[in-house]
Amino acid sequence: MSVISEAPFSPEEIADEGIKPEEYTEIVNRLGRHPNKAELGMFGVMWSEHCCYKNSRPLLKQFPTEGKRILVGPGENAGVVDVGNGFRLAFKIESHNHPSAVEPFQGAATGVGGILRDIFTMGARPIAALNSLRFGSLEDARTRRIFNGVVAGIAHYGNCFGVPTVGGEVYFDRAYSGNPLVNAMALGLMETPEIIKSGASGIGNPVLYVGSTTGRDGMGGASFASAELSDASMDDRPAVQVGDPFLEKSLVEACLEAFKTGAVVAAQDMGAAGITCSTSEMAAKGGVGIEFDLDLVPVRETGMVPYEYLLSESQERMLFVAEKGREQELIDIFHRWGLQAVVAGQVIADPIVRIFFKGVVAAEIPATALADNTPIYERQVLAEPPEYARKAWEWSPDALPPCSETGLGSQSWNEVLLTLLDTPSIASKRWVYRQYDHQVQNNTRVLPGDADAAVVRLRPQIPEAGNGPSYNTGVAATVDCNSRYVYLNPYEGAKAVVAEAARNLSCVGAEPLAVTDNLNFGSPEKPIGYWQLAEACRGLAEACEVFETPVTGGNVSLYNETLDAQGNPQPIYPTPVVGMVGLVEDLQKVCTQGWQAEGDRIYLLGYSVNPQNYRTPHLTLGASEYLAALHQTVAGQPPFVDFDLERRVQAACRYGIAQGWIRSAHDCAEGGLAVALAECCISSQRGAEIHLNLPQSLSDCRWDEVLFAEGGARIIVSVEGDRAATWESYLQEQLGSHWQCLGRVGSADTPLHVFANPELSLINLNVAPLSDRYYNAIERRLVV
Template sequence: MNVNPVALPGEPRVDLEQALAHGLSEQEFRLIERRLGRTPTFTELGVFSVMWSEHCSYKSSRRHLAKLPNKGPMVVSAAGENAGALDIGDGWLAVFKIESHNHPSFVEPYQGAATGVGGILRDIFAMGARPVASLNSLKFGSFANARTRYLLGGVVGGIGGYGNCVGVPTVGGEVMFDDAYNDNILVNAFCLGLARQGDLQSARAKGVGNPVLYVGSATGRDGIHGASLLASAEFDESSESKRPTVQVGDPFTQKLLIEACLEAIKTGAVVALQDMGAAGLTSSSAEMAARGKLGIELDLDRIPLREPNLTPYEMLLSESQERMLIVAEKGRERELIELFEKWDLQAVAVGQLTDDGHWRVSWRGHLVADIPVAALADEAPAYERPFAPPANPAPDCGAPPRHPAPAQALRCLMDSPNVGSKRWVYRQYDSIVQSNTVIEPGSDSAVLRIKGTRRALALAVDSNPRTCALDPYLGAIATTLEAARNLACAGARPIGITDCLNYGNPERPEVMWQFVRGVDGIRDAAQALDTPVVSGNVSFYNETRGRAIPPTPTIAMVGLLEDVECRRTQFFQRPGDVIVLLRTSIPALAASEYDALFGGGGRLNAIDLKKERALIEVLLTLAAQKLIGSAHDVADGGLAVALAECCFGPMGNLGAAVEVDVNGIDRPANLFGEGASSVILSVPPEAVAKVEQIVAGRGLEYRRIGTVLKEPWLRIDSDIQLEVAELRTIYEQALPRRIQGHG
């Protein structure tokens, strides 16, 4: 067939101006013309604009992401499929990924966040894995910004509204408030699935002549250009008008899709399966064909439509939710269609695989697009964007520090929305459905048992934008290490990483530099931990009116417990237990919550990756030998806050009396500093000698600092003596009182 696709009546003319309006550069437009040997049709231009968008093509990041280690003895699938998969033993695979939905959530918080959850779930069950847990990492502006309450309420409502209704527990996450996110919030959603070995589903098309099935919701006009215009451009005053590019979620249909797709995969009639996510029908069909080095033909007259008269352009670019594309085994279409009907879902044959490597689309008897598959996928541009550190590092213009009395500083920190309890948030999420959640939200990691085995998986998600703002390389390392420590505190060995890299405009060299240094940091930390990065997502253009967010690489990490009985929470267990402090370096006020409140900043400490690895190994040994009652990573707010948190047991408060003053360490830094990779352990007295043996010679600072008390008082040195109940009330109210508008 040597016929060129036709321009449709009434379609806009395709020229450079039109291409620029689609977010393509002049150079890219010329490349398209050369590749096709002609000017693309309007439909084809739309298709290129989404497939070559930053969001879909990773054109600025691809070359750097290749540096991340993604191999290891447990890795079953890493780059190239919908999500990463690890073999966790006993015939089970853990499948997981994190993804951003930042811009949609800023424009329409409820639906933006809801469809972020929906999209990541589809990536997981497209792999043949049942989604078993969600996490999220959220960044909002400060409460001084009037829009923050609205965005927080909408995002949390959307995550809950979707997650609760599909029956996937939301078991953890993080929430931060900072002025730097006033005009560009972050919503990163993670999902973990479990698959039986052998059930893993590929997204690689195979078998010329195999039919292509469209399943799920009908196609409407929502989400058109979500990937190209919304996700791949900065925000400005017109962003509000992009609200129609945000999709609307239908979790009920998604729940049916999960069950139907998992059942369909079991039949063996599914050759390849992919979510119609960003760039919908276009990306799913082109990517599956590209992986299999095949061609694909689609007949748009067969696409189920929500409303009549959608143009080919709209059908191909729609991001309507809850749709999947299946390559089926020829001759078994009927079986699959009936299976989907059982779940009240439509499944329709809309095309087939071909051998000529072309992506060919017809509509009402016309050929409307004919593009080599490779041009849409692997041959999309990849840029080596220039990068350079900022010429003039931001001057330290902070006011001189004021150091309140330690007890008062502690009260203020407990009241900070970044430190205070996130119960207001996670109480709105079903965290227990599926009956696996053995450590619930509120501790360092969530832990899920795997039914029918002794094993369990721990999950943590972390980010550290303030540290990254000071040093994007050290910040990325610190973030990765923090996630690993959170897992190790629960007793789980880190086994895999998925990263969501949130940055500003990559066309600016200083932003590109932050990104490159961030990837370097994750690489070095992942190598030091022997933990592969098996999936991830990049979100650029997080800036408004030229002001970028601080570099925010979000690290979600999965950990494995061979024995669920070895799990530990952060909460002190028994009065009389010895409180031990383990750390790799000396805490500093730089990038701390204390600095944000009172000043005092300064410089970040260097990180010794050997010691960091040693700390993780020590924690794992202590957990495996059941020598400790609890373990808590010292994070926002520093040591004093962490000690208080250890006292807030789910079944009631305990107390603690500790001596932490050390010669040579600045007092506020010692009490409230961060960045020292510190862990608080509680150890039954009879196990202390054994613990000391295990810690000795590892290069870690080890100190017995005190004792767990039955009386619920927190006593730190001579200057902090506070009732735990008082601190807990402040901590529990930090968020609610601001949301109710009294902050």
């Protein structure tokens, strides 16, 4: 039996599989012959950017990946870290961008299903999910349709599966019109004594296909995810998978039960590229080969050919390598859970993937050619920043219309603040997270919207794990990225992404541990696109080193581009999303962002409200939400990260929380100081009296800089009055002059009142109008 020889494919047929002409030549050289249709499809998906990272792998090598808590780093289905007390946490983030653009509900739903499988394939039970979402303007009807569908899809899969969706972020910008970003993150607690890896081993060991049946849905999804979207992409609905969360709930239980038997040698999720990916990756990682018979695969459609079997991305399917002689033990487990389970292949010594169909060899390819020794493009990075960036950096606040202590033109500062709170990217995402079940499993310690990071209690999943009945430790998680910062300066913007993620964790009292990232960019084949990707990777790597948060894995999603009104390709903003996890030692001392009691002192940690701090690299209106929302301008340099001060501010915040001094903590992010103060008031439904203690007249900065400038290393905290003296003594020692007492927390009947000095009031707003703008901004735009 041998592979049927094929004539050369036409350039059009090669291009349809996402393969470049020079790549096809390399395929022929490696095989010593022309591939057949099935083999060409296998190379198409495995050599796609989505699977082999051929444009990004050289850049990813600079990421730090090792640390004292890292148990599993990049290369497996998910990273695993040791969080102490016998707990091991698996976590990862993945994208489902293009499928969500074409079929929002199923695209987002199967994105959630895929990331959950990555977690329980390691032997971990999913305990939480987060997401990072980007959409175009809500003024656009198509965006509203995509937005509604994506949120509904995430809610459907997570709620039905039974995992709490505990946090995330949602941004809106015209740069994402038609090409939304849907990044799904999941966390799981190891339930098996041994971490399950994906490398096959044991010549003669059986290969089991388990889970759901195979159909034609999701055909070529990996190639689809690695191509630019166009008007024709709407015809690619077969490339979008269809998920069944109830079946996946059975699958996780069956898998974990199977893993505990010790009979599973290796396991791999059939995600992108389906059978092709799972067979080739398991073989390549184990240095062995796999024979696989498609005639034994359970199907739900008739007349399928090898090309369709191999490229199908039907959901809820897994591939196991079992110990020889114990396969029936595993099959029985899956049958008890109402799932498919068959022996469909075996591990062989020759390092090849050999596929049988109807008694003949349908494909035969060296495993490493598909999953390891794949094309790599080391592209040249622009020697100088591109023109768009240089032009943006020329912007200065002097270009803005004049403002005064009363406001901006005819708008008072009260009105400006309300406008910012009504901006969908800043406003509450309550409409989104209310659709998610965020309390299932009964371990959610901090609810969505209450703090800068989610917190989930850790409970033992296996008898020998855990710290006793108190369940007093937890894990915090956040996803973060200010893509406008990254667009204007990819290097500095990427550093700020990591810094803010760590700051979010510090605000709840968690020690940052490790990172998973999702790099969403445009085409790397365009000089600007590759410059953005390369510079962002450089910034991420540097920041992860500084914050001692190694990268355990993640996802790269390139070719995120749509067509503008003139039909020209338009890339999204570069969006390197960082998912970061942290350890909470004492759940009784977790902080949220809302004020806790009337009379508590309010402090600003980091850059104080001092005219000398503005128009510096670290605190600026450049790239700010105020500049974009009020002046429709995207320009300037984003705030640069002051690593030294950032680390000291975060350490001070964590220490203050651990000592019980700090009662609330909130990061100053989009919208600057005024928005952060308003959010603290809204969360607690309490007012605050703030005294900035500025000079009578400002000569070195503008009033809008004082209120709305953005920058890192700034956290607002509140402290009980009786502990203020001890707290201030500590701050003086830890931060020197980089802190400021701003005022006191008020009651439910008092406003947010911000004084520049005793004679000058800048903002005076009751909490009710603040809350109305903040909580209802998205709903108002969905009712048309």
